[in-house]
Amino acid sequence: MDQSHSNEAAPRKRRRARVACEPCRLRKRKCDSRQPCYTCVEFEYECYYAPLKSKAKSAPGVAQQQESQLAGSPVSSEPAPLAGAAAATGAPTGRNDNQDSQETATEKAYGSSAANARTHMQSLEANSGAAFVRRLGLKIDPYNAPQLHLFAWNAGERLAGCAPGIASRVTTILPQAQMRSLALVFFEKVAIGYGFIDRDVFFERLGTRWQTPEMPDSYDCVLCGVAALGLHFSQRVPPVYEPDLVETAKTLLEQGSLVTPPSINIVTGWVLRVAYLRMTSLPHAAWLASCSLMHVAESANIHLEAPSHTVFDGSSEVIDLDIRRRLWGMAQHLNIWASFDLGRTKITLPGATTKPVSPKAGDYTSQLLGFIPLTEPLHPNKSRSVEELEADMKRVLDDVLEAPPVVMAQVNLMLCIFRRLRAEKSNMINMRMERILELAMKGLRAAENMVASNSPWHHSANVPFQVVCLLLAIDSRASLALLPDAMNVLQEVTNAWNSAVMREAYNTAYLFILLHQRRKEEDAKTLRNVLGMHSTAPAVTTADDSTMQFVGVGDFRQPATDSVEFSWLEDLISDMPSLREFDLEQFLVQDAMQQQDLGMDSSGNYTLL
Template sequence: MTEPHRKRSRVACTLCQSRKRKCSGDQPCSTCAQFGSDCHYDLQSRRKRDARLFQLQSAPTDPTTSNGVQPPSKEAKMVSPEETAARLSSLDANSGAAFARRLGLKVDPTNAPKMHLFAWNVGARHPLPSSMPPSFTSAAIPVVDLISQDEMRSLVTTFFDKVDPCYGFIDRDHLLRQVSRRWLPSTYESTLPYGPYDAVLCGVAAFGYLFSHRQANPTERHLAETARLILDQSLLSDTIPTADLVTAWVLRVAYLRLTASPHAAWMASCSLMHIIEATGLHLELAPSDDSAINHLPEPCDPETRRRLFGIARHLNVWISFELARSRVVLHGATSLPPTPRVPGTAEIFTLLPMSESLDPNKSTDSPDLESTLRSVLDQIHILPQLILVQCNLMLCIYRRLRALNCIISGDLLDRVLALSRKGLQAAREMVASTSPWHQIANVPFQVVCTLLAIDNRASLVMLGDAMRTLREVAAAYDTEVMREAYSTAYLLILLHQRRKEEDTKALMDVLKVNSGGSSVPRREEEQETSTEPHHSLADYPGFSWLSDLLIDIPSLGNFDMERFMYTDAWPEGV
């Protein structure tokens, strides 16, 4: 029998091309996925025929024909090679992981860190033993059996003091009424395995523990697991989720973003967006609208609808960006921006339109990105939580501009450094107040990468502050994630320093070779005892411009040019 023909891609990524390997043509290809490398296709340098073949291989199409070839749909819009390359570049530029990888490759391709989401958060809150299955319990525990009412009220206070100022989507009075109702021993709800509001209560309580204890305890773990079991069970129901259930889902996704793996958080955020669509929370309803459009089984305050949808979008957008994955877009959404609780005070929702403008599917050029960057920098936030969100958005836009090889003006670059410095200070304040927002790990790490990429005197001076902040986070939350992030940042700085030393040695070698002893002007003390005629700098070919420089620039009048040229003693190792 003849051996079946092996399928081979007509377009290879840059890494497979350099290694002369067969490329699968996927994104990422099998070789890059195996070695954890940054998979990039240089489509602009390929012929359009090969680029179209690549698009057909990677895009979903109609069923195959009898000979196994997938015919392109006539209605399908062909994407140009330039558009495909720009989208892949934007997808990577949004991700801090790809930025750190490319930074390392530029400095030292051999020792550069692999493609990895460093400093995703401060570390897993509930690391599971290898022998323990993900679902360590099969039944939800009533919240009244996990904590007392006094403990619940204390955790609620922590939540509204530290979490609600940034993620404001729960009505405090409504929550406290539900707490009083749930802990009444004579109510029917107290006899149920879990009440209809237990998922929200468990989610709030888990946040309360997270923002008041540096180390997780079994109670927090049971609260988080109970909320998960209730929400998973709700997906099996045929009934439309209530607004309270959507609230519990938002709490769940936010908690996972701070405590779990990237994939788990992304999957949950996508599920949340689909639940939002099922309930119709993304639609702005007029007072005369009936339940035919409003899918919620019970009325919901318009402001609550807007805030739930806004936080859900924020979480899905940023988790998707940081993982370089697609986000869920609800077409036809008409929800209005939430009204600020304090008039004239900027909230996290004001940054959402600027975040969504970075969608890789949208064509954005340098002027638009620079305008967006200025708009972000113009925002005034006082709370450390929101300063970190603002700084994270600013760093993402800067990465996009660098990917487009855009030259940023000195004034704008100074503002980028100023907000970075402000973000570092906010991160230290969050560590001191036991507020483990994911940005306290992510922002300092990305600031280190950004400062190394800028690579001027002002940015290098800031490196010490950035590393000190990252070290404080690692000391407060001694997890594998933080140790890895700090070690990687240290490695990037070390590689950068070694490159600088190599550049310095190359310059020293040039000066040493071109400073022959017979042509170096001697000092006055040596000239008094020497019988050789005195020579000025102008007497040597090629050095006359130095004398002219001393004359033309008065500020150099005290500069000892002849001593500078007297280079018999060189540093060791040169």
């Protein structure tokens, strides 16, 4: 058989980069041979390459190709030995200046495209709390880190284990008195933050609906949505008829969305459905519903406040201007954050002219929707400079808000901007760390308020878990000192709603702290070993290490075995002008107190208290 034919018939092998960085090589990960490579940027590894070892039989072209790969240029598809031989003999290579310039332009375009892709991915991951948790786990312990997952996205899947609902008329599912009672719960607990329904109009429609119970009514989707949210905020265990309410609303919304244009009742029903799914269902289901909501809003021209005159206009329905603005703001709010959390695409409607919501007394919806101008530019497809992100963070920190749902939205936005600034390595987060931690603690107080009032907003679960991760990521004395409070609140939320989702979040937070503690112990052990190897103080072995002698330092006494080291440290500090104001005795007292608090024994090991 012809050898050339056999070579063509041979299966092609997967082409690998000739040079891989050490982190990728050790972890057996794919490496693009750049500096830094994409994998190291994604997982925050320190990207470095081992020194190149020249081989006696290596052609010059191979070495040049390896150097170009380390510099970040793409791999040439030509055989390296042939290129090297041509260069060594001075033979013509068949190339001209135009080809070189074209390849240079291609390389620049490739590099720019790769940089833009990395920036987009960096923003996409920073927007998602799930990606932040994954990165935190990889940083603490790459081998035991949990997989990418949306922990504590809400308080739990409410209808898990319930029988499937059956679509029916709202008048046959529950009596009018109970509908009125659930509506009062909705307007008391939900509408203060999600206010997009006219209360007077609603109760007027509720009063007339039961007068003709057998007649179909498009307003049933609104009644069912309000009733479902009222049940969620009043009964921790769903009643048997709650799935029927949800299924009835879903069926009516799917049917009503086929009408062109959809009515205001259909748009309102979709907002209620997405809000319910955001608090009670799986992330992907809520995101899909939020995308449908945006398309329905577009069909109804909710996003266009100014009157338009086109052949597509077919609705003569009069929509209250304030309600239009609130529905449009709610649709944006729900879709943006669902897409950010999942790393999915959000629906953008170009040419939107609907203005922001005007504030009302006793209603905090305008404050919550007021964050949209700061949230929408965080989309990964939009460039946001560090200076702009820092200005956004300042605005968020300067807002003084009190309503728990709005405070939770404020904290959630702060956490998102913090992750973006952290990815950009901005120094601003260090300068405003005290304010950041203060707002995080305010979010914990809001979560406690929600538990006490049985208001299972989605952020009542999400924010405490994310605050625990924030404190571990900051990893300072100030942040770690707040960990007990954050874990107590997370445990309180877990006990209140006692769902599998909350138990998973609490156990994951506990695992993070445990891994963090082990890493700290290993670091402390390494430092102790270094000090032990390089200490110039004579070893004292005649006394028991655990024996404490009175040396007059408060209630704590310096060990006899440390007396010589203590004197040696005093002499060392006195020889260093920058440390002459350092209070060594107070430092040792605090160290002894911390060792006792942590349960450290005389050999430097930790024990459970």
